[in-house]
Each structure stands twice: as C-alpha cells, then as structure tokens.
Amino acid sequence: GVELIWALLGNDNPTDLLAALETFSPEAIAGFNQDPVFGQGMPSSACGEGEAVSQTPAGPRRNYSWTGNDPTTNAFDPLDLAFFLTSLLFDEANDGLVEVCSAHFGDVIRDNYRMNHLDEVNQLLGLTAWFETDPRSVFRAHANRLKKAGL
Numbered sequence: 001g002v003e004l005i006w007a008l009l010g011n012d013n014p015t016d017l018l019a020a021l022e023t024f025s026p027e028a029i030a031g032f033n034q035d036p037v038f039g040q041g042m043p044s045s046a047c048g049e050g051e052a053v054s055q056t057p058a059g060p061r062r063n064y065s066w067t068g069n070d071p072t073t074n075a076f077d078p079l080d081l082a083f084f085l086t087s088l089l090f091d092e093a094n095d096g097l098v099e100v101c102s103a104h105f106g107d108v109i110r111d112n113y114r115m116n117h118l119d120e121v122n123q124l125l126g127l128t129a130w131f132e133t134d135p136r137s138v139f140r141a142h143a144n145r146l147k148k149a150g151l
Helices: 002-008 014-022 026-034 079-087 135-148
Strands: 053-056 059-062 064-068 107-113
Touching: 064 135, 107 135
Parallel strands: 064 107
Antiparallel strands: 053 059
C-alpha cells in the first residue's frame, strides 16, 4: 500500500521511502513537537488547539491547521483502497494516514472535511468527494485568511 502511494507520487527510490517513514517514528515526531520554533503550535491537551500565534526569532507566526476525516472519498480514485487499508491501522478517525486529532496544530480551522490525505492537497487527478468543498477552495479561503491577517 505505502509503496504504491510512494511510487504514484513520483518517487522510485525505496531508500527515500525508508527515510521518509523514519521522520514519522515516535522519536522523530516527539523531537519535532519539542522543537522551540516548530513545536509552538502543538496542543497541550489531546485533540485540543495550540497557540494561535507563536513568537519566533523571526517574529510572530500564525499557526493554523485543517484536515480531512475520510479515507475513502471517490469510487474512481484508485488510491482510496490503499487509504482504506491504512486507515484500519488507527483507532481514531483519520484521513488514511493521519489521525484527526494528531493533525491539530494552532488554530484548528476545521477537522471534518470529507477528504483523505491526498484529497487535501488535490492529488491524483483532482478526484475528491462529491458534494464536498473542493480542496482548491480551502486553500483560497486560507490565502484570504492570511491576507486579512496581514501576512
């Protein structure tokens, strides 16, 4: 499943896959979350929200997140089967690769889009859930949010 997704994303080196997977080890994630700059938006409670604005050496930084909660969204998307299978590895709602609560960071815009992990970035021919917000609209709304915040 993971190898298929990796290959479909244009990667053909299994060493790169192993290196990418190592960044998701519990140790690597804990290190990232404790980082004095990148970890500032992490929630202090399970499934909570983190700091909306973090102070960094470069100045204040706004922290936002949003995520999907449905690994299978379009019958014509060949990756939905892979995401369905990987979703079974989780005990909580997830997008096929990341648990919804684990995606929380800073100001949580929304965590219940009917999208899987690749739908969220409009991958694989734009095959997303019918009658759901188009991921491009989500990004446009976020760009407007950043513009209104002066960023």
